[in-house]
Amino acid sequence: MNNIFWCNNCLAMSTRPRITFDSRGFCNACVWSETKREIDWKSRDQELQELLLKHRSREADFDCIVPVSGGKDGSYVAYTLKEKYGLKILCLTVTPPLPLPLGEKNLRSFVESGFNHISVNPDYEVMRVLNKIGFEEMGFPYYGWLLAIQSIPAIIANKFGIGLVIYGEDGEIEYGGTDETSRSPIFDSNYQKRIYLENGYDKVIRASKLTDSQLALFSFPDFGRHTHASIDLTHWSYFENWDPYRNYLVAKEHCGLQEADSANSGTFTNFSQNDQALYALHTYLMYLKYGFGRANQDASIEIRRGSMNRDQAKNLVKLYDGHYPEEFLNIYLDYYQMKKRDFDLVLDRYANKDLFEKLNGKWMPRFEIE
Amino acid sequence: MKNYKATVIDYGMGNIWSVTSALQYLGCEVDVSSDALIIERAQTLILPGVGSFRKAMNALISMNLEASILNSVLARKAKFLGICLGMQLMGTKSTEDGETKGLGLIPSSVDKFSSSEVADRKVPHIGFDQVHFDSDGNLFKGISGNQDFYFVHSYRMLPPDSKAGLSTCNYGIDFLAAYENDNIFATQFHPEKSQTNGLRLLDNFLKV
Amino acid sequence: MLKKRLIFTLLYSNGSFMLSRNFRLQAVGNLAWLQRNYDFSQISYSIDELVVLDVTREKRNIDKFCEVLKSLTINNFVPITAGGGVWDVDSAQKLLRSGADKILINSSLFIERYLAKELSEEYGQQCVVASIDLKRSKVGELQVLSHNGSKLHESPARELIDSVLTMEVGEIYLNSVDRDGTGQGLDFEVLELLPARVNKPVILAGGAGNSNHLLLGFKDSRVDAVATANLFNFVGDGLKKARHELVLGGIRLPMWDLGFRNSDVTSLPQNLG
Numbered sequence: 001m002n003n004i005f006w007c008n009n010c011l012a013m014s015t016r017p018r019i020t021f022d023s024r025g026f027c028n029a030c031v032w033s034e035t036k037r038e039i040d041w042k043s044r045d046q047e048l049q050e051l052l053l054k055h056r057s058r059e060a061d062f063d064c065i066v067p068v069s070g071g072k073d074g075s076y077v078a079y080t081l082k083e084k085y086g087l088k089i090l091c092l093t094v095t096p097p098l099p100l101p102l103g104e105k106n107l108r109s110f111v112e113s114g115f116n117h118i119s120v121n122p123d124y125e126v127m128r129v130l131n132k133i134g135f136e137e138m139g140f141p142y143y144g145w146l147l148a149i150q151s152i153p154a155i156i157a158n159k160f161g162i163g164l165v166i167y168g169e170d171g172e173i174e175y176g177g178t179d180e181t182s183r184s185p186i187f188d189s190n191y192q193k194r195i196y197l198e199n200g201y202d203k204v205i206r207a208s209k210l211t212d213s214q215l216a217l218f219s220f221p222d223f224g225r226h227t228h229a230s231i232d233l234t235h236w237s238y239f240e241n242w243d244p245y246r247n248y249l250v251a252k253e254h255c256g257l258q259e260a261d262s263a264n265s266g267t268f269t270n271f272s273q274n275d276q277a278l279y280a281l282h283t284y285l286m287y288l289k290y291g292f293g294r295a296n297q298d299a300s301i302e303i304r305r306g307s308m309n310r311d312q313a314k315n316l317v318k319l320y321d322g323h324y325p326e327e328f329l330n331i332y333l334d335y336y337q338m339k340k341r342d343f344d345l346v347l348d349r350y351a352n353k354d355l356f357e358k359l360n361g362k363w364m365p366r367f368e369i370e
Numbered sequence: 371m372k373n374y375k376a377t378v379i380d381y382g383m384g385n386i387w388s389v390t391s392a393l394q395y396l397g398c399e400v401d402v403s404s405d406a407l408i409i410e411r412a413q414t415l416i417l418p419g420v421g422s423f424r425k426a427m428n429a430l431i432s433m434n435l436e437a438s439i440l441n442s443v444l445a446r447k448a449k450f451l452g453i454c455l456g457m458q459l460m461g462t463k464s465t466e467d468g469e470t471k472g473l474g475l476i477p478s479s480v481d482k483f484s485s486s487e488v489a490d491r492k493v494p495h496i497g498f499d500q501v502h503f504d505s506d507g508n509l510f511k512g513i514s515g516n517q518d519f520y521f522v523h524s525y526r527m528l529p530p531d532s533k534a535g536l537s538t539c540n541y542g543i544d545f546l547a548a549y550e551n552d553n554i555f556a557t558q559f560h561p562e563k564s565q566t567n568g569l570r571l572l573d574n575f576l577k578v
Numbered sequence: 579m580l581k582k583r584l585i586f587t588l589l590y591s592n593g594s595f596m597l598s599r600n601f602r603l604q605a606v607g608n609l610a611w612l613q614r615n616y617d618f619s620q621i622s623y624s625i626d627e628l629v630v631l632d633v634t635r636e637k638r639n640i641d642k643f644c645e646v647l648k649s650l651t652i653n654n655f656v657p658i659t660a661g662g663g664v665w666d667v668d669s670a671q672k673l674l675r676s677g678a679d680k681i682l683i684n685s686s687l688f689i690e691r692y693l694a695k696e697l698s699e700e701y702g703q704q705c706v707v708a709s710i711d712l713k714r715s716k717v718g719e720l721q722v723l724s725h726n727g728s729k730l731h732e733s734p735a736r737e738l739i740d741s742v743l744t745m746e747v748g749e750i751y752l753n754s755v756d757r758d759g760t761g762q763g764l765d766f767e768v769l770e771l772l773p774a775r776v777n778k779p780v781i782l783a784g785g786a787g788n789s790n791h792l793l794l795g796f797k798d799s800r801v802d803a804v805a806t807a808n809l810f811n812f813v814g815d816g817l818k819k820a821r822h823e824l825v826l827g828g829i830r831l832p833m834w835d836l837g838f839r840n841s842d843v844t845s846l847p848q849n850l851g
Binding site for chain 3: 383385386387388391392395420421422425455490491492493494495496497498499500513514516517518520522523524540541560562563564565566567568569570
């Protein structure tokens with residue numbers, strides 16, 4: 001507890017895995033947002049053109065795969081690649097386990113705004129098993145789905161003869177974490193397993209006791225070996241200044257994105273992450289583990305884009321962060337086939353006791369943002 | 371325990387609610403009335419007002435309130451506070467929309483801000499402005515020199531040649547912002563809209 | 579010297595207070611939420627004026643709105659402007675009797691132009707605030723919208739604004755739909771639509787997220803007041819801090835006697851509320 005501190009610019013916490021701070025006490029996401037203004041984006045665009053050229057020569061029906069959810073980020077990337085760069089893109093969604101009506105509506109609107117799109121639905125039960133294990137063993141309530149969005153785009157790309165998958169942003173760079181991909185746009189399954197899957201892939205797979213054929217869509221084959229052509233995975237945020245709010249405005253204008261009527265669980269925004277119920281649990285667990293939740297992340301984004309200052313953000317985080325997602329509780333219990341008592345016990349296990357104490361059955365922060 | 375009582379004159383024009391609210395906030399028991407008899411007998415009277423001078427005077431006359439007010443103030447020496455249009459009604463006359471006679475409690479007429487007076491300034495005079503107040507009087511007791519009050523008017527009264535307590539505000543021309551003469555008080559600005567400054571002034575009035 | 583004004587705008591819809599982003603509404607909280615997180619009896623020392631608009635998209639209920647208005651105006655001694663769906667003098671009367679000092683009209687300016695005249699004859703010109711919503715077309719030209727942003731007016735914005743300036747209204751409230759709720763800062767290009775000499779106070783709104791945005795607004799000589807409706811960004815002590823920054827930044831805002839507080843009122847009335 002003694003050593004936790006906050007970024008002096010935004011509200012990112014020192015507890016965030018892999019986060020680093022500079023001499024001013026600015027976290028790497030804030031430093032990056034400053035650096036972004038000085039970056040020679042033209043040369044980044046050059047690199048993009050070269051990458052696209054490399055894969056265009058493959059004579060596939062599509063130039064690349066763009067994972068989307070119907071939300072603002074994927075929609076923005078897809079729209080930009082199609083309209084501005086004139087690429088033939090294939091959009092791909094891995095259906096989330098507990099989809100929300102607004103999410104489904106937004107995905108429909110996105111597709112109808114004019115995109116080729118595949119919806120992949122891995123075996124519901126297989127994903128459920130992986131999600132449950134992820135929840136219990138790692139405090140990652142939708143581990144299976146997270147895994148699927150890392151594995152499936154490459155698998156599908158391979159089947160279609162496409163060599164390039166363009167994800168939205170690298171959260172590590174944009175929101176705090178390792179800056180490995182800041183110098184090189186291409187990442188691979190090792191990075192995915194290490195970073196996005198928090199080195200838990202082997203553990204979870206083993207614990208699932210599922211067969212290879214059941215896990216076909218959840219695996220990371222080495223494509224180079226079979227096809228002599230690797231699949232390049234990249235982030236759009238390497239080639240263009242990543243701006244979540246801009247993404248929202250474009251998605252709203254061109255892809256039919258609709259916001260929720262009121263703020264989403266655990267935050268003050270209504271235009272982000274509207275596609276699945278488990279996200280609220282994911283961010284609540286993040287809050288319990290590290291001390292920051294969805295409101296903190298959203299507020300930090302707002303600070304970086306200059307719409308509010310740190311004091312204003314603090315007020316919002318105090319008001320909205322760390323919300324126990326009781327509105328979805330029954331859905332979660334039903335999905336995991338758990339009783340509330342056991343569910344709460346899992347949450348208890350992940351609550352960082354240095355940061356939180358249980359008062360009246362609720363985990364309350366011992367800290368106040370400084 | 372303060373024991374204030376005041377009667378707010380309701381003649382169909384004016385923000386009765388805010389004035390009443392402010393008075394109650396200060397611990398005053400407020401009676402809102404349009405009854406000529408009650409008004410005539412009241413000890414403390416408040417005349418609020420927003421809108422047209424002519425309509426207001428017509429309303430007061432038709433409700434027999436003009437007479438009640440004058441009796442109450444001049445004969446019975448009730449404590450009287452006119453606010454905004456209420457203050458203007460206390461003037462001799464107004465040139466808004468032709469000429470209309472006022473209550474005559476303040477020896478000054480009501481005329482529109484002329485363009486030569488205000489020069490580049492915008493009319494109506496809306497917003498918070500500084501009052502150069504009469505520090506000998508009761509209204510501004512305890513209020514420091516540069517506090518602002520809320521004005522919203524297109525018509526103004528000029529300071530009369532009088533020994534009464536005169537407070538002014540400059541809007542190209544020094545116009546009458548407040549008036550104090552024995553039991554007769556008036557403010558062109560809205561004390562009930564002037565935050566704590568106004569509350570203190572109202573409190574001062576109630577204390578007199 | 580006439581001071582500039584810091585205005586907070588509350589957007590009300592069907593019982594909730596809203597955050598608007600480019601005129602899309604997000605419900606934030608009800609009156610209780612507002613009282614908890616904004617405590618107007620305290621923060622009214624941070625703002626100079628309150629605007630309360632009924633932006634309900636469905637059928638409006640003015641009586642309910644007036645109830646809410648009354649609750650807001652209690653112990654809140656700032657000028658209050660109310661509006662939203664005002665089409666006749668009766669509605670204006672209801673609002674004025676519920677605590678409003680001024681009436682804001684918008685859509686009627688372009689459809690039933692006589693309303694401004696009627697209202698000013700009844701209550702005085704200073705009582706009428708004309709609000710104009712502006713949004714850029716696809717080619718970047720500012721255009722006037724009304725009816726909660728659903729109706730576009732073809733006539734050039736400059737002409738429409740000029741004609742409103744000739745009406746019997748007391749003030750002009752210019753709102754940028756493009757910047758609304760974005761926290762990207764005020765749209766100063768909107769001011770370019772005004773004639774060189776404007777005879778009425780100008781309130782600029784749309785896009786202010788932090789005190790710096792407000793400061794830039796106040797520094798512009800064409801602006802008499804700056805309004806923000808950003809219910810999230812100024813929650814808690816946000817408005818108080820913003821005002822502090824503005825004063826430090828050299829903006830002449832009204833001076834309040836902060837020494838006079840509740841404690842000076844030695845008896846609290848029984849019948850309050």
